[in-house]
């Protein structure tokens with residue numbers, strides 16, 4: 178992926194140096210527990226804190242006092258990569274929204290280590306990257322990239338970019354009101370139905386990640402041989418069926434919250450090939 182030299186985003190907030198200002202954790206979470214947590218809460222969950230019951234009541238949690246937001250240091254290559262990918266999501270979605278006569282409001286992306294306060298409660302690296310609708314921020318501990326390539330079998334820069342684009346997809350769902358509609362349903366349906374709904378939310382975020390891939394490739398021609406495959410492989414490695422079989426030997430479809438490997442691949446490719454939000458209607462789709 179030829180990302181170097183492209184525009185970087187101003188919307189990255191670097192909290193990695195602020196150790197001590199927030200008391201939880203540090204880097205003591207083992208990779209094994211990360212993988213288990215990913216299976217338990219879902220990889221790239223939308224607001225996994227909801228499932229932990231930390232959102233009690235109001236949906237807003239007081240965010241602890243923090244040092245002012247800082248940008249990452251210029252010589253940090255990994256942060257530059259994240260910032261470049263985030264900028265490309267801004268460009269891609271700005272275009273898509275503008276074509277529909279709307280204005281895109283980009284999310285911020287927080288780099289942190291171990292744990293950090295969010296409007297959805299305490300974000301922890303064990304949850305994997307996630308998006309918090311309450312403060313409209315994507316939270317990323319970049320150690321996850323190692324987990325992605327070593328533990329989850331999904332190496333490659335484009336696989337990492339897909340992860341970021343998927344989280345931004347949840348932001349787009351919030352801007353479009355989808356997140357709010359789904360949240361309103363949650364209290365009124367069974368766990369099984371909630372899981373089924375969650376699958377449609379997640380597959381739509383995969384499809385939106387595909388739209389980003391479509392738009393950014395058209396604008397930058399930055400994909401290289403094997404890049405698309407690395408994202409498609411990532412989508413397969415983090416399918417619920419695959420993760421559950423890895424973890425316990427069996428897959429239990431009624432507990433799926435993100436979709437199977439085949440479904441995640443299919444919806445990413447639907448977005449990639451069409452570049453169209455309308456094509457990503459996972460809620461209206463008869464078959465996923």
Ligand SMILES: [Zn+2]
Nearest residue numbers: 221222223382
């Ligand atoms: Zn997700």
